[in-house]
Amino acid sequence: MTVTTKRARPSAIRVAIVDDHRLVIDGLVAHLAARRHGIEVVIGEPTWVGLLSHSEFPVDVAVLDLNLDDSIAIDTKVRALNAAGTRTIVMSRHADPSSVQGAFKAGALAFVPKTEPADELVKAIQAAAAGKRYENGPLLRALSEPTASENPGLGKQERRALVLYASGRSIREVARDMGTTEETVKSYIKRGRRKYREIGIDLGTKILLRRHGIREGWLTPE
Structure with a gap:
């Protein structure tokens, strides 16, 4: 325009x-x-x-x-x-x-x-x-405000669920890759987002989560 x-x-x-x-x-x-x-x-x-x-x-x-x-x-x-x-x-x-x-x-x-x-x-x-x-x-x-370099205290499974979900996989695909249930994956993601929110980092949408993953080196920009 x-x-x-x-x-x-x-x-x-x-x-x-x-x-x-x-x-x-x-x-x-x-x-x-x-x-x-x-x-x-x-x-x-x-x-x-x-x-x-x-x-x-x-x-x-x-x-x-x-x-x-x-x-x-x-x-x-x-x-x-x-x-x-x-x-x-x-x-x-x-x-x-x-x-x-x-x-x-x-x-x-x-x-x-x-x-x-x-x-x-x-x-x-x-x-x-x-x-x-x-x-x-x-x-x-x-x-x-606190920076992204601060440790949000993620558990190993919480971090893995966030990384897989940020990469574009669905909840079902993340559950399959992790060998667990969809409800368990949802719980991991919810807890991980809450821990990040407590240090001032909003990952409430998949877009924000993906951008954070790129910043943290979990993912590479396409």
Whole structure:
């Protein structure tokens, strides 16, 4: 989706918004266009590949959904954007601290939850364009949370069940591979997720579990 067919004015901050919900893209584009902040959205894309292949890329600042529905780790994306000369802001509705910390270790400059007012995003874009970190409350809280390197205290079977399930197997397939029942596998996964949640890491969906598996080295990105 090309939001504008003209190149931005030299003084404008050229921005890309990448989110897998079109309504989010359209809403942010409308908000930024309605206010004269010296910001021009030149790319609105629902996918990472769409961003990289867009004729307007690279841009000054990319606003990137932390939880795009793909298998590419957020730190990999941030490093790729840095290499292209694009500064990164990450946004999310539900973000585990480990993902936010990984993005910032890779070089992201701001984290804006989708529950925040849109003007927070404006401030983050302006700071990122100047090469500065935007240290708002959500970012500081995320950076102070326990990291993924902390041991959640998984049992051997809990860990194996999580690894197999994260790899794409069904509950039935995991039970077969482990030589146990489906109910037992569900119990292992439930307990494992609870232990991670207790150290601040949300693995409540299969997508989050797979991303964590990639970060931890259980799985390799496709």
